[in-house]
Amino acid sequence: MLNTETIIQIHHLKFKRGQREIFRDMNIEIPKGKITAILGPSGSGKTTLLKMIGGQLSPEAGKVVVKGNDLALLTRSELFELRKKMGMLFQSGALFSDMSVFENVAFPLKVNTNLGEGLIRDIVLMKLQAVGLRGACELMPSELSGGMARRVALARAIALDPEIVMYDEPFAGQDPIGMGVLVELIKKLNKSLGHTSVIISHDIQETLSIADHICIMSEGVVIAQGSADEIKESTLENVQQFINGYPDGPVPFHYPSEDIMQQLMTEN
Amino acid sequence: MFDMLAALGRQGISYIASLGKATLVVIHALFVWPQPIKNMPLLLKQLYSVGVKSLLIITVSGLFIGMVLGLQGYTILVDFGSEQSVGQMVALSLVRELAPVVTALLFAGRAGSALTAEIGLMKATEQLASLEMIGVDPLRRVVAPRLWAGFISMPILSMIFAAVGIYGGALVSVDWLGVYSGSFWSVMQASVDFYDDVLNGIIKALVFGLVVTWIAVYQGLECIPTSEGIAQSTTRTVVYSSLMILALDFVLTALMFGDI
Numbered sequence: 333m334l335n336t337e338t339i340i341q342i343h344h345l346k347f348k349r350g351q352r353e354i355f356r357d358m359n360i361e362i363p364k365g366k367i368t369a370i371l372g373p374s375g376s377g378k379t380t381l382l383k384m385i386g387g388q389l390s391p392e393a394g395k396v397v398v399k400g401n402d403l404a405l406l407t408r409s410e411l412f413e414l415r416k417k418m419g420m421l422f423q424s425g426a427l428f429s430d431m432s433v434f435e436n437v438a439f440p441l442k443v444n445t446n447l448g449e450g451l452i453r454d455i456v457l458m459k460l461q462a463v464g465l466r467g468a469c470e471l472m473p474s475e476l477s478g479g480m481a482r483r484v485a486l487a488r489a490i491a492l493d494p495e496i497v498m499y500d501e502p503f504a505g506q507d508p509i510g511m512g513v514l515v516e517l518i519k520k521l522n523k524s525l526g527h528t529s530v531i532i533s534h535d536i537q538e539t540l541s542i543a544d545h546i547c548i549m550s551e552g553v554v555i556a557q558g559s560a561d562e563i564k565e566s567t568l569e570n571v572q573q574f575i576n577g578y579p580d581g582p583v584p585f586h587y588p589s590e591d592i593m594q595q596l597m598t599e600n
Numbered sequence: 601m602f603d604m605l606a607a608l609g610r611q612g613i614s615y616i617a618s619l620g621k622a623t624l625v626v627i628h629a630l631f632v633w634p635q636p637i638k639n640m641p642l643l644l645k646q647l648y649s650v651g652v653k654s655l656l657i658i659t660v661s662g663l664f665i666g667m668v669l670g671l672q673g674y675t676i677l678v679d680f681g682s683e684q685s686v687g688q689m690v691a692l693s694l695v696r697e698l699a700p701v702v703t704a705l706l707f708a709g710r711a712g713s714a715l716t717a718e719i720g721l722m723k724a725t726e727q728l729a730s731l732e733m734i735g736v737d738p739l740r741r742v743v744a745p746r747l748w749a750g751f752i753s754m755p756i757l758s759m760i761f762a763a764v765g766i767y768g769g770a771l772v773s774v775d776w777l778g779v780y781s782g783s784f785w786s787v788m789q790a791s792v793d794f795y796d797d798v799l800n801g802i803i804k805a806l807v808f809g810l811v812v813t814w815i816a817v818y819q820g821l822e823c824i825p826t827s828e829g830i831a832q833s834t835t836r837t838v839v840y841s842s843l844m845i846l847a848l849d850f851v852l853t854a855l856m857f858g859d860i
Binding site for chain 1: 725735737741
């Protein structure tokens with residue numbers, strides 16, 4: 333673990349979805365002011381983990397502490413207050429479809445602050461300038477490409493200058509240019525605004541290139557953590573399979589099933 | 601045998617849990633400190649969406665149901681020589697029963713299904729989760745204005761339905777079938793009581809409005825966020841609302857007019 337102050341602590345987290353165990357005994361500490369990447373194969377519970385940090389899901393056991401607050405002990409209104417200090421970039425962008433780009437970015441400022449219209453306008457334009465979409469402020473979400481929508485969502489996520497910004501699969505479905513733009517943006521914003529970034533992703537190379545601290549999740553626990561170099565040099569078989577993209581290994585290619593010959597020989 | 605009992609128990613527990621969750625939704629959405637200035641534009645938008653946009657179907661249905669009542673009433677009453685009472689029959693049928701019930705059924709089909717689909721789609725596209733992460737409670741921002749809009753619109757729509765229906769009844773029985781206009785209106789005026797008939801009809805409409813919008817928003821919030829899930833929830837809204845309207849109508853009628 334990095335020798336620095338932590339802003340999010342996750343201790344002995346357990347969570348099930350139906351019969352499936354998502355987290356067995358998850359422990360993660362996220363350092364303040366750094367970019368932390370949480371990597372893991374699809375279905376390993378990365379988005380679920382973000383939802384738990386945001387207090388949208390509650391664990392069955394263990395605790396999630398954000399900025400010194402145990403989320404399980406907060407009232408509904410205290411939780412909503414805490415969320416004002418967090419920003420989240422959703423995988424789909426999650427822009428409000430009945431609002432323009434400008435209104436989407438202005439929304440958190442309008443509902444959570446008492447700033448005047450003029451000041452809100454200036455902040456929104458600055459945030460849109462930061463993501464390169466000031467010129468698109470009059471467009472509706474339906475008129476944006478996937479990459480543009482994600483950048484608008486990023487501008488909205490940082491509108492209130494949050495202390496923690498969470499990115500849910502920010503690079504998924506992006507073309508190389510869009511991906512490069514987002515990588516640079518996340519890095520630049522983290523440096524200039526000084527917030528803590530938590531990135532959930534399975535795009536290894538892009539994430540390793542910007543993350544200060546990396547955790548790799550598998551089967552409900554963290555199997556490796558450290559800097560990008562430490563992760564690359566890990567001797568663990570499942571870490572190597574994941575970062576090098578081997579189709580078969582500790583994470584099997586085939587979904588558990590009976591022997592194929594036996595199944596083929598069985599009459600219906 | 602035990603498996604069947606266990607399945608029945610599971611279903612019962614899940615049903616009670618859903619009922620509890622739905623009650624919490626209403627309590628969180630409605631019984632919070634009101635912010636009328638901040639929330640008024642949201643309420644007005646919903647009043648337009650669920651109320652004004654339902655006007656066409658409500659007025660057209662009201663007109664035709666009133667016309668049918670006038671025609672049916674006349675053909676039955678004329679045999680007894682009491683066709684002058686057709687106005688009373690049309691008005692009482694409409695204000696006591698048909699206006700609140702038919703309006704609520706149409707409201708569930710037009711506005712209720714739209715509410716479920718809208719909220720379900722907001723859930724599927726993570727807009728509700730996004731609101732939560734911005735620090736805005738979706739129950740206050742999304743659910744409360746819709747519940748209030750349904751609660752306010754339904755009695756108004758029901759009154760419009762009754763008024764247009766009575767006009768439809770007059771059109772057929774007076775203008776077409778030749779019932780004396782003075783008798784039609786005076787018998788109606790003498791027999792319809794404001795408190796017993798009109799007010800009870802409005803109370804029914806208020807109850808139906810709350811129940812239909814409650815079912816609609818809850819189904820939207822709880823839907824499985826896929827196209828199939830949204831379709832199922834929309835269907836459930838119409839089915840559950842219709843059943844609740846008819847069942848509650850019996851209960852309310854028994855309480856209001858059954859002398860119990």
